Amino acid sequence: WYGGASVRGQSWPINDQNATTKLFTVSDLKDNPSGYGSALERYFLGSSGVAVFVSPDIPLQLGLDSRQQFCLQSLPSMERLPLQYTVCVAHNVRAAHQEAMQQLSQHPRELPNMKTLWLPFWKLLAKVDSGPKVERELRTFSNRLRRHQLGEGVISLNEHSTNLLSDMDHDYLNSRKRGISKRLSRDLPLVKLLNISITLSPFLGVDTRQFHASLTDGTEDYWLSLPSTPQGQLIPVMSHWRGTFCVKLNITNPGAVSWFLDRVESLQAHLGMEYIMLEGGEGNLFEEQTLRPPEALSGDRYIRLLADVATRMGDSTIVTAGTRSSHKPLFVRMTPLQSDWSPMGLKGIIPSLLHHTLLGYNFLIPDAVGGSLSGDLVTDEELFIRWLEIVAFLPVISFHTPPWVCGEDRVLNLTRALVAKHQRDVVPLIEKYAEEWRLTGNPIYRPMWWLSPSDPVTFTIDDQFLIGDEVLVAPVVEKGAVRRDIYLPDGGFQWQDSRSAQVFDGGTSLQDYPVPLEDVAVFIRRS
């Protein structure tokens, strides 16, 4: 079986995932490691050619057990809603998926800003406490990228740095009103010269002046609230986000959404950023506190509404989760991974890639090279290199640990080479298959069974992937390995090793095929 939701330690297929029966809604895997995660659809695909989809608005629980079953259950509730689902049988798994896609996605598919694929994302690692310091760090980091000849890229700021920068802007505006210091008015244009991405969330700290202003203004309904008797006063519900107590934007209130979008626009005017990472849509604030959500925000409706807001912010917006939004022109960031070789780390990348694209989320940004879950810098050079070799073939390369920190010149050289390879070879290929996806719904990245959907060998291959149906990538995912087994699927055509130009028949299993550390096995289909 394939499909369903992302989990920590993604597997492909999902049969071996063990999960107790629990609510099937999008949650933040960082906070909730045993939950269901960021890319979630009520869609399950069986290798025998069966597709199951469950109607969207019924509260649903899902359990997976090692007897290779999955178990769907409607929530015990007062209403006793019956479980409604559709089963669709086709002559093979690919046909079932293609048919299911027609059923599932009624909306025209739109491409996000494809220019984004050209630029690696670099995380700004700034532990500072003021806007001017963030700005200084930004300039230093940008100079460093230039000095290391790493070419053009996007420097990404986390939410804390974004807040510091935007508060600086606020202070600047205030000071201008008061006619004081003009220092900042000279500095912000420098930020505008850089290509940055900022991070926003629908959360607002309960200690912020904006929140207190809204309470005084009588716009407390801008935040998710509950009515209170006897007067029916709306009382905002607090929650916890990134270690602070916050309230969350009431996304069903048009005034609140306008306020949020105005804020984005004013940031755009002052910081000139092109990319916005929108975090924090996961989870149901009400259900987390066992409160009864309003009908319009039951289940995972918040994240669906947030995808609409994200779309209104432009086609370069990156969201961290999605359900029923794969047709929108958005990027999706994959859940952070561990800096190791386990399925929670490097070995999880390809299953996660295949999972996302099967559900239609093609424009994904894999976790930073080497993994970023712990927040620590990566020191394992081999892990860094092997990770980079995989993500060079994915839509966007992103860095947390800079290559000059992780290793010697070898790492830096390889980074330059693989970024260049990505731009030269991979991006055009993605562009080609993005167009196919837009027209047909076929995923850009495909599992081995796409080409030989009746060959059981292909059903469990979780360390190779196809770009479209012409390039097969088989990276090394084992620590210390310089050889690996590769299966070239049958389809009445041949495969050519892109390095040695050697040609193999489809259906061949290559044993211990050599793949040195600085190399990736890539095969091109020859018709």
Place this chain on the structure above:
Amino acid sequence: WYGGASVRGQSWPINDQNATTKLFTVSDLKDNPSGYGSALERYFLGSSGVAVFVSPDIPLQLGLDSRQQFCLQSLPSMERLPLQYTVCVAHNVRAAHQEAMQQLSQHPRELPNMKTLWLPFWKLLAKVDSGPKVERELRTFSNRLRRHQLGEGVISLNEHSTNLLSDMDHDYLNSRKRGISKRLSRDLPLVKLLNISITLSPFLGVDTRQFHASLTDGTEDYWLSLPSTPQGQLIPVMSHWRGTFCVKLNITNPGAVSWFLDRVESLQAHLGMEYIMLEGGEGNLFEEQTLRPPEALSGDRYIRLLADVATRMGDSTIVTAGTRSSHKPLFVRMTPLQSDWSPMGLKGIIPSLLHHTLLGYNFLIPDAVGGSLSGDLVTDEELFIRWLEIVAFLPVISFHTPPWVCGEDRVLNLTRALVAKHQRDVVPLIEKYAEEWRLTGNPIYRPMWWLSPSDPVTFTIDDQFLIGDEVLVAPVVEKGAVRRDIYLPDGGFQWQDSRSAQVFDGGTSLQDYPVPLEDVAVFIRRS
């Protein structure tokens, strides 16, 4: 029937109160005019000599209807708890009440600070926005009281003024640390020279630095909270108090209670106040937002726990509501009344007095002379005088509208005279019967039927009251009236008019007995 809960427009007996069936818990009648109010016991007394009491911990609803019934109902819930009640029958209403008191109050009764009875309370009417301004207003007001020869009294500050004063103190401490301005260090001792009462509540504004400090300190469990999945993080629940968004002290957390008591102690050290009004214990923050409260805070347990905290603050603490706390050494402030002659105004004082004392709440502070619900100053001189004539016989006289504002010298002279009369005649009487209450549980203030419990005429008299069993007070409660009917209960003794020295037999009904505006009809029992 008598007993149950206070309501807006209290009546004696309760038969004519119409109330739809609703939760029988203590709420703030100011915010919830149709709710059950400040003094509440699960105790009902019938004039035929029947007492009913309902076991304390079962969620209970009460309805009263005009067919002179009351209807108790346990709450429809998952647990389907049965309604548990005890019925106690005696040969008359007084005997039933005395028996019921033995059953109800297992705790030894304690007297609050009886010195309080001597001092009228004067509300400081300060609409200012800083601590120093509050202080200035305090001194001005104190000088004014002296100029008008109104004798010793307590000046009471509302919560806003209290916060301003204590923040001033905070600024003072800060500035002392920084070694700046010592201006405030000269000023605060002046506040200490005055006899003031301050107002506190278990609420803390979400915009205060104390609240944000507690979130940063990890003491978010100092506030009423709900756990949040998946991490079990406690999330404080916001609520609304006096127009601002607040969190409420988690009174089940000993750390939180210590923090609160420490704050009181530090205020005591810096402001030297003897009296503390503790507001805001009413209501159930969880149930108001249809949240499920923790077991320890279901129903009206908050107000019960708050009475314990109030007791730890000293025996001069004034609470605004009570249930099962009548034995504690506390004062109870009656719900504010309208500035008119209706049962919501002046006519409600005596029914409310009889209700409170029947439930054991003898040490009550009636609403300010002329009524204070609207917050406006009283301009009706007659209302002011008639009101003053009633409360002069109650435990504590309190003022909102100063007499020099309401009327001419006549009002001021009468105020001086009645305050003096209260101190000279009433207080010793209260002290005597307070001792009897402590020993036997008999109320200090008694309805007419106390002396002739089998005489049906006495059951509905709601405009006369007894102090102990020796003084009968019959104030005028009708606008414009200078005569009234008075019923002198039978009990085998005579009554002497304290003004004319005329003597009447018990059982006499005096028609149109003259009671001029500046006079109260008071009869002394002669054995």
